[in-house]
Ligand SMILES: [Fe+2]
C-alpha cells in the first residue's frame with residue numbers, strides 16, 4: 001500500500017478544512033426544514049467526532065507488516081481529518097440553530113459494531129458509514145438551498161470520496177491474502193451490513209430526506225449503487241492481482257523447467 005501518498009494527501013487536505021471559510025449569510029430556511037437538517041446533520045457530526053482510539057489500537061497489531069509500513073501514521077492523519085469534519089459539521093449545526101448531540105442510538109450501534117471482530121471489520125463498518133455519507137452529502141450539496149450547508153456538504157463529499165479510496169487500498173492489501181471463497185464470504189456480509197445500515201439511516205433521517213425531496217427507497221437505491229461501484233472497483237483490483245500472481249508463477253515455473261533442462265542437457 002502506498003501509505004506515503006495518503007500521508008501527503010491527508011496532511012495537505014485537512015489543512016483546507018481548518019481554513020474553510022463559510023458564507024456569512026444567516027439561515028433562511030423555513031423552521032421545519034431547518035430543524036430537520038439540524039437534527040440530521042447533528043447525528044452525522046456525532047459520528048465524525050470519535051477520537052479513533054480503537055482504530056489506532058487495531059492498527060498497532062499490523063504495524064510490523066512490510067506492505068503496510070506507514071499505515072499507522074496515515075490512520076492518525078485520517079482520524080484528524082474526520083475530526084475536522086466534526087468541527088465543520090458543528091459550525092453547520094450552529095448555523096442552523098440546532099443542538100449538538102452527545103449520544104444517539106444509531107451512532108451507539110455503529111461504535112459497538114466497530115469493536116466486534118478485528119481491524120478489517122472495524123474498517124469495514126467505518127467504510128459502510130462513509131459509503132452512506134457519500135450519498136447523504138451528495139444530496140445535501142445538490143438539493144439544499146442553504147449556502148453554508150452546500151459549502152460544507154461539497155467539501156465533505158470530496159473528502160469522503162478520498163476516504164473510500166484510502167479504505168479500498170487497505171482492504172485490497174488484506175483481502176488479496178484470502179482464498180476466493182473467503183473473499184466471497186466477506187463480500188456477502190459486507191453487502192448485507194451495508195444494506196441494513198442504509199435502510200436504518202434512510203428511516204432515521206426521513207425528515208431531512210423529505211425536505212430534500214428524496215424518498216427512503218430512493219436513498220436506499222442510491223446507497224446500493226455506491227456500494228456496487230466501490231465493490232466492483234475492489235474486485236477488479238483483486239482480479240488483476242490474482243492474474244498477475246498466476247502469470248508470475250507460470251513464468252517462474254517455466255524458467256525453472258528450462259533451467260533444469262539446460263542443466264540436464266550436457267549429461268544426456
Ligand atoms: Fe468524515
Ligand SMILES: [Fe+2]
Pocket residue numbers: 082130159160163
Ligand atoms: Fe470519512
